[in-house]
Amino acid sequence: MLDDLIDESIAAETRSEIEEHLRGCEHCVVTLNTTRKTIEIYRSHSLYELPNGLRERLHKAIMERCKKGC
Amino acid sequence: MATIQPIAENEQHPDVALVERARGGDVSAYDELVRKYDRQIFRIAQHITQNREDAEDVMQDAFLKAYEKLDQFQGNSKFYTWLVRIAVNESLMRLRRRRTGKMVSIDEDVETEEGSVPRDLADWAPDPEQNYTQSELNRILRKTIQGLPQGFRVVFVLRDVEGLSTEETAETLGLSIPAVKSRLLRARLQLRERLSRYFKRKKVGEK
Numbered sequence: 090m091l092d093d094l095i096d097e098s099i100a101a102e103t104r105s106e107i108e109e110h111l112r113g114c115e116h117c118v119v120t121l122n123t124t125r126k127t128i129e130i131y132r133s134h135s136l137y138e139l140p141n142g143l144r145e146r147l148h149k150a151i152m153e154r155c156k157k158g159c
Numbered sequence: 160m161a162t163i164q165p166i167a168e169n170e171q172h173p174d175v176a177l178v179e180r181a182r183g184g185d186v187s188a189y190d191e192l193v194r195k196y197d198r199q200i201f202r203i204a205q206h207i208t209q210n211r212e213d214a215e216d217v218m219q220d221a222f223l224k225a226y227e228k229l230d231q232f233q234g235n236s237k238f239y240t241w242l243v244r245i246a247v248n249e250s251l252m253r254l255r256r257r258r259t260g261k262m263v264s265i266d267e268d269v270e271t272e273e274g275s276v277p278r279d280l281a282d283w284a285p286d287p288e289q290n291y292t293q294s295e296l297n298r299i300l301r302k303t304i305q306g307l308p309q310g311f312r313v314v315f316v317l318r319d320v321e322g323l324s325t326e327e328t329a330e331t332l333g334l335s336i337p338a339v340k341s342r343l344l345r346a347r348l349q350l351r352e353r354l355s356r357y358f359k360r361k362k363v364g365e366k
């Protein structure tokens with residue numbers, strides 16, 4: 090249930106029941122909000138940038154491969 | 160209103176035309192696909208191999224292999240999903256080689272129960288990432304995600320970071336949909352728990 094709630098892929102009637110519960114349950118609210126925040130932080134920070142020159146190296150390798158027939 | 164649906168169904172993904180052109184020998188079309196996805200493929204490879212050199216090799220090999228196999232691409236799945244599957248397999252092969260033949264699979268270490276029940280329920284500070292410099296934050300995020308079991312990490316990366324759907328993630332990794340959902344939830348909760356160390360709201364008087 091928690092994952093559906095995080096992804097907001099929950100049916101409308103279940104949603105209102107849950108929202109009712111959430112109003113009285115700090116435990117759930119904190120879990121839900123901080124888990125959503127976790128996803129958002131990982132989504133918005135690119136941890137590994139493409140190294141310089143890698144794209145060019147790949148292009149060369151593809152062209153090299155192409156000489157044998159594209 | 161009823162007219163919207165059929166148009167959407169017939170709409171072709173822009174990659175389809177690029178793949179067609181590349182198949183016909185147009186290298187610039189393939190270059191365009193490379194530029195579109197090379198960052199994602201590199202990140203996925205780096206998350207799985209945890210090694211920059213390996214990730215560079217994987218990215219190169221995956222795109223070359225995809226290029227050679229373009230004729231086998233059926234178009235049942237998206238080009239991106241197909242490419243990710245090749246990159247995941249290349250990454251796992253590379254890990255296997257590094258561990259001199261020891262089996263490596265995405266099922267590794269998933270038995271841990273940590274994170275199934277949230278323990279540390281302190282709320283986080285508002286915009287907690289602002290308490291760190293960009294490089295500190297990147298170090299924290301890298302260290303935290305590296306600590307996840309491989310089988311959880313790869314599901315989280317594909318689904319939450321790179322934006323594949325649950326179905327695409329399952330297809331790419333050869334897992335069932337319930338398995339993807341369960342691993343994703345546990346990955347999210349474990350990450351949340353581990354990040355709480357850095358992001359939780361300080362109590363009054365606490366250093």
